[in-house]
Amino acid sequence: MTAKPLYLDHAATTPLLPEARVALLDGFARWANPSSPHAHGRAARAALEDARDRIKAALGWTGELIFTSGASEALALAISRCAKPLGAVSAVEHEAVLRLVGQAPHWPVAPGSGLVEGVGEGVEGLVGIQHVNNETGVIQPLDRLAGELRAAGGWLLADCAQSAGKLVLPDADMIAISAHKFGGPIGTGALLVRDWAMLRPTGGQERGYRAGTENLPGALAMAAALEAGSGWLADAIKLRGQLEARLAEAGAGIVAAETHRLATIGAYRMPGRAAQAQLIRLDGMGIAVSAGSACSSGSLKSSHVLTAMQQDGAGEVIRVSLGRETTADDIDRFVAAWKEVAAR
């Protein structure tokens, strides 16, 4: 008998919200090319611009918004076409940033807390620091860092893939977001940019900043997902508190326990048990969690994030990420399973 699946990997992707599905299906019916000048095309264009305005309003963003295929593309666009050279990145960025940065300095994070403590070399360029870490949930103090950066003449690029739709966006100059992390569809993201002059255009759609036929259904669904709001996070905070109290009691190490973290992402160490072994056991019990990011799953490399934080037993840490529909029963079931894996 297979147990009912329990999905606790919402940081990898989270289910499409019903509101977003309705918007997506509506978008499929409005299939004209938004760049066509005929009435169908103009209607699609109007819907696209409306979606753009709604997304900006929901995010409280007053700058510009460029639709992309996701956060990876948004980050690549920002880094490759910024009017300033890349100055630095934090050591705990997602691979979508780290693999683009070449020789740029990596700012360290404090052991244990995982926080970037201050600005460093390269501060006068574009500096990439994520808002919320995808493996640990650690929230970087971006509003303070942005002030220090700007004082030195730099610009902040914030990877907000994990925080958009959950937290108020940071005071950054460019922000990358991904719809499928907040209940929108996979395949849609955006780069928010304070001012067009911060980027070099290349021609094509999106005012010359992103060529390719616009994905109107994706944009409509992204807007609908953001408008669904984040009221559920209050419950997630309580559930996460219960989860961590019980895991700690059972002997788990809570990564960055004392740091301000997003309520939906936590990283937990099971001393003496390799993360891959934990994952396989839990998967067999129908529980979907991960070790690090989805992209790196399956690889046996230890996490660069945990290494940068000087986390003990980095190879024994798994990520548990909660979603809108996670219940207290789910937490009970996970804790019981965790204890069972720990016991033998």
Place this chain on the structure above:
Amino acid sequence: MIYLDNQATTPLAPEAREAMLPWLAGPESSGFANPHSAHRPGRIAAAAVEIAREKVAALLPPGGRVVFTSGATEALNLAILGCGAGRIAISAIEHAAVSEPALHRDPAACVLPVDEAGLVDGEAPLPDGIGLVCVMQVNNEIGTVQPVERLAARARAAGALFLCDAVQGAGKLAPPEGADMIAVSAHKLYGPKGIGALWLRDGLDLEPLMRGGGQEGGLRSGTLSPALCAGFGAAAELALRRQTEDEAHLRALWDAARAALPGFRLNGSADQRWPGNLNMRRDGLDVARLMSDLRTIAFSAGSACASGSGKPSHVLRAIGLSDKKARSSIRLGFGRYTRMSEVLEACTQISAAADAQQEFGVSGYD
């Protein structure tokens, strides 16, 4: 509303929409997982992506692999910027998604001319030291079918790679033989927007544009959408199954429209042409006015991307039309779901509106 702009985009096939729905599920099912996750729902999503990949691969030649992208523009950029070629040759009628990255990489790119029929000469000289030749399979504005097999063979003989933009031909014609890279787009073959693919001949490697999680063999980072992949796969499968039937339908529409608009002259070859495209001109016609007169018919005066720019078409200029003649040209794009009655109705209206313009005196014969 009569939609005659199927080169700009095509309606989503019901079959493609249906194939996407299981992957747009909520928490009640596991059809939402990240296909790069190692757990069971992730592996199920990954399997859906691989099934879709096989269906898309069926549109393309054997001996290569399919890399999913966000669309043809990204696929073409990845091919051109990632293949390492320094000297590039492109045809004079390539889409901006080819010409812009090609000119970015090689500002002195060699431009292969086309003749009055809109065909690239298969024997056109290729410059020494050429690294990449890019010629589209079917032109998006005038529908001409290019001699890509011959050009691919010549590129190879010259030691160059051959990239074919098959956006308008994929699923409609047999894939170009001998190409090293082929770009396709789902939304031009009745699939969803937001997904395309680059086919790469086995053994060829590229420098990625987007780095990160290392998906698609490291060639294209970013979470893949199982829904978009499944929709693309279903659309590809359907296109292949209906290829003969679809083409016969378009041929009938093309013949009917051509007969119903006797005052118009054809732009581009009549026989080396995809019948989904009818691009014509009528001397003195004010196309902007025609479009505003005929608000219930969706047609175009060139590519969607260039519409509204006010610039005359580079394709029509390349086949030797003056700016004035180019500006008196219209593009009718037929598709699988276009009905004969719609085409006849549209032609009646276009004909009447064009006659009225001339009756009430519009200057501009040239």
